[in-house]
Amino acid sequence: YARHLKYVRDYQLVYGKKAEYDAAAAPIRTELDVLRENHQFVRDLDEDPQALSWEQRVAKKYYDQLFKEYCLADLRFYREGKVAMRWRTEAEVVSGKGQFACGSLHCDARDDLRSWEVNFAYAEAGEHKNALVKLRLCPPCSDQLNYRKR
Template identity: 60%
Template sequence: MSARLRNLNPYELHKYLVNVYSLNTKGSTTRLKRDTSRDRTDLDVIRENHKFLWEDDDVADTWEKQLAKKYHDKLFKEYCICDLSRYKENKVALRWRIEKEVVLGKGQFQCGNKQCNDSQELKSWEVNFAYTEDGEKKNALVKLRLCPDCSAKLNYKSKKREVKRLKKSQKKKKHKNESSGDESDCEGPKTPPLDVPAEPSTSKGQMQASEDIEESLWKKGVQETEEKSREEEFEEYLEELLL
């Protein structure tokens, strides 16, 4: 026995011999491996605490929920990506888009079905997405952009609402009709157009009254407005700010 081992007390010598035996016997090193059955990655934490929609009253009181909410805030929630592989069962899976898909135009300029990349004749659909989360049934109204074939799959059993955009000409026409309708409601009696001569008036009293009005206007002249000093303008500006 070496001099180093002779200086050990019985307990330390026992530990040393047990470790040497454990490391030198066949297959004994497997007992030194750490148990990884309970290990979780960030992706596992997000999957466990993920929510399709976070409400205003939802509180992220743990670090796991805070991580899931931070991931949710980075998603783009204008259009969805769908999975139509089980469309015959009337089951459609939906999720929000990530940054890479937004850059590629997936879900907006390309078909929103994750298994389709068609970009011709896309249609917008409004889907009432019913899902179960935390043991509760929830609904969310989302939008999808799909090609004709995928649109037929989406409407296999139930017709969804198609979102159509008005053309520019229709928008202008609609706006013109609304504005003309507002004017007709508020304006008084219409005056005759300029190119149509008004009926001549034979009343001398009316002619004399109009001449008196014109003469008074010429005599009155342009009223001069008093210019305000710099201090008065500055005081009015402060009063407007403090209102």
């Protein structure tokens, strides 16, 4: 597709008929863009599926495919107190990531894991929310999680 756009731009430069190809230069909204805009970390269980828009149904379908027993954490910015969390996918559940292996995205330790119940505070659609999530981490990653609490 990128090659097609390059050809269209080259054609416009040579022949100057820009008005016919303005639609080709318009940004395309993909399902990933829709998912990023409408995803919710924790969804309401009493949502009426008939009242949801197409975008909200796409986000809900993705949410329903996630496994919400344990979270995975990105601890790269732990010194600043910024920890990103997400639910596990099916492939991660099958491999044991987050339950039998460390729940940090950048660690694969399988020994001496500790379970944590973490109050995850996050902002979603301009609103501050909290969720109590379970997380299993190895000792070095546990230290990173609790870095600001020392």
